[in-house]
Amino acid sequence: MSWYSVGSLNEFTDGELKTVEVAGIQVLLVGRGEDVAAIPPMCPHLEEPLVHGMCDGRLLTCMKHLWQWELDDGSPVGAAEAPLKMYATRVVDGQVEILVEQELIYERES
Amino acid sequence: MRQAQAKHTLTIQGPKSTLEVDCHDGERVLLAGLRQGIALPYECATGTCGECRANPSNGEAVAPLWPEAPGATGCKESEFLMCQSTIRRNTTIRLQREPELLTDPASPPPAYGSATITSVTYESNDTAVVWLTPSQPFSCHGGQFILVSSPECDGYRAYSLANRPAPGDPLKLIIRRKAAGKFTQWLFDEDRRGATINYFGPLGKAHLHPGDDAELAIIVGGSGVSLAFGVLEHAIQADHFRTHRARLYLGVRTQEDALFVEAIKHYVRTSNGALSATIAFSEAPVPEALQTANSDIHFATGYVHEVAVADLKALRSSPTAFVAGPPPMVDGAIRALIMECRIPPNRIRFDRFS
Numbered sequence: 001m002s003w004y005s006v007g008s009l010n011e012f013t014d015g016e017l018k019t020v021e022v023a024g025i026q027v028l029l030v031g032r033g034e035d036v037a038a039i040p041p042m043c044p045h046l047e048e049p050l051v052h053g054m055c056d057g058r059l060l061t062c063m064k065h066l067w068q069w070e071l072d073d074g075s076p077v078g079a080a081e082a083p084l085k086m087y088a089t090r091v092v093d094g095q096v097e098i099l100v101e102q103e104l105i106y107e108r109e110s
Numbered sequence: 111m112r113q114a115q116a117k118h119t120l121t122i123q124g125p126k127s128t129l130e131v132d133c134h135d136g137e138r139v140l141l142a143g144l145r146q147g148i149a150l151p152y153e154c155a156t157g158t159c160g161e162c163r164a165n166p167s168n169g170e171a172v173a174p175l176w177p178e179a180p181g182a183t184g185c186k187e188s189e190f191l192m193c194q195s196t197i198r199r200n201t202t203i204r205l206q207r208e209p210e211l212l213t214d215p216a217s218p219p220p221a222y223g224s225a226t227i228t229s230v231t232y233e234s235n236d237t238a239v240v241w242l243t244p245s246q247p248f249s250c251h252g253g254q255f256i257l258v259s260s261p262e263c264d265g266y267r268a269y270s271l272a273n274r275p276a277p278g279d280p281l282k283l284i285i286r287r288k289a290a291g292k293f294t295q296w297l298f299d300e301d302r303r304g305a306t307i308n309y310f311g312p313l314g315k316a317h318l319h320p321g322d323d324a325e326l327a328i329i330v331g332g333s334g335v336s337l338a339f340g341v342l343e344h345a346i347q348a349d350h351f352r353t354h355r356a357r358l359y360l361g362v363r364t365q366e367d368a369l370f371v372e373a374i375k376h377y378v379r380t381s382n383g384a385l386s387a388t389i390a391f392s393e394a395p396v397p398e399a400l401q402t403a404n405s406d407i408h409f410a411t412g413y414v415h416e417v418a419v420a421d422l423k424a425l426r427s428s429p430t431a432f433v434a435g436p437p438p439m440v441d442g443a444i445r446a447l448i449m450e451c452r453i454p455p456n457r458i459r460f461d462r463f464s
Contacts, residue, residue, distance in 0.1 A: 054445050066455030078456055
């Protein structure tokens with residue numbers, strides 16, 4: 001079990017998108033009120049960087065085709081056909097930590 | 111296809127299913143699939159967006175027609191752009207999504223055609239309204255586009271139809287001269303009336319659908335005005351204004367760029383009050399005399415998406431929104447429609463003109 005600190009919770013505003021590198025792995029952090037969601041940085045659809053998307057703290061939207069996901073569990077909304085993979089996160093003494101054991105990757109043709 | 115040519119078999123393979131189509135020698139893979147009713151992924155169809163990436167089973171069988179296409183920069187080594195490539199022999203390509211058939215009888219597959227330029231009317235030094243008479247019946251939904259090529263220029267350019275032609279009707283394009291654009295140089299440098307051009311279409315999903323049953327909000331910048339006119343023509347033909355309002359927002363930099371004011375006034379009057387139109391100047395104040403002389407239109411100062419969203423936030427139900435223009439404008443408008451107006455993505459149709 002490898003939990004990594006990625007900063008203080010008060011550094012994240014609701015819906016803010018921020019890419020960080022943890023243990024050599026790119027992770028997109030998204031502020032969602034009382035904690036932070038951590039997901040792979042690319043859209044599960046066609047590899048669009050989700051950091052260019054938008055989020056209101058509850059719904060994340062990719063700018064490429066406007067796919068949307070619930071930020072609490074990564075489930076797809078509307079036209080989105082695939083869920084988001086998510087890293088576990090927790091807040092300990094005001095510090096945001098994410099659990100990165102291996103890189104989460106979407107299955108795609110390559 | 112334009113002439114008898116050798117053809118190859120193109121096998122399109124999704125994660126679970128496979129379809130086969132013909133691809134003529136030199137024909138673009140994307141157009142080969144689309145004309146035979148396969149709903150291949152694309153957005154611009156002209157090499158700039160990268161949406162139509164695919165993986166060939168044998169890379170040597172694929173011949174790029176424009177290796178430097180901007181959309182190819184995002185391709186992996188194994189990928190190619192279907193809109194900018196042809197195949198040399200029988201080839202299998204793999205897609206990330208299942209290949210689907212175009213099954214909507216109201217939207218037949220696009221096709222090749224030729225048309226004669228019958229009229230060119232200059233709205234300014236660098237913008238012209240061009241009328242084409244197709245040699246085959248052509249129809250489309252309001253807001254769709256076609257690819258156009260001239261005999262003297264390689265490749266295709268994409269233009270939205272500024273009308274909504276039925277079979278037998280001429281096609282209306284609004285074309286702006288581009289400094290380094292060979293096609294527009296060809297078009298503008300001489301009187302081209304009577305010349306023949308080739309086209310492929312109709313294309314695009316940012317159009318009015320036959321069953322649309324909501325207010326319309328159309329936010330366009332620059333040459334996106336063509337899409338707006340196409341949608342409005344379709345709305346008039348479909349009697350949409352009998353039951354629904356529409357709001358048009360056109361963004362331009364200054365008064366000098368505010369072409370088509372008379373055309374917009376025509377649409378406002380034709381709608382019997384159902385259409386309101388706003389022209390937003392991003393780089394200049396609105397002269398009082400301009401507003402006074404054109405009371406059918408509202409003029410505003412600011413970026414068009416900001417002007418539109420300030421208005422649309424007050425709506426009680428989500429309109430169907432159309433957005434077209436330069437990518438930064440389109441992205442700004444989409445962001446504001448979703449985040450500020452709470453319009454669901456399935457109500458937003460857009461064309462980014464890269």
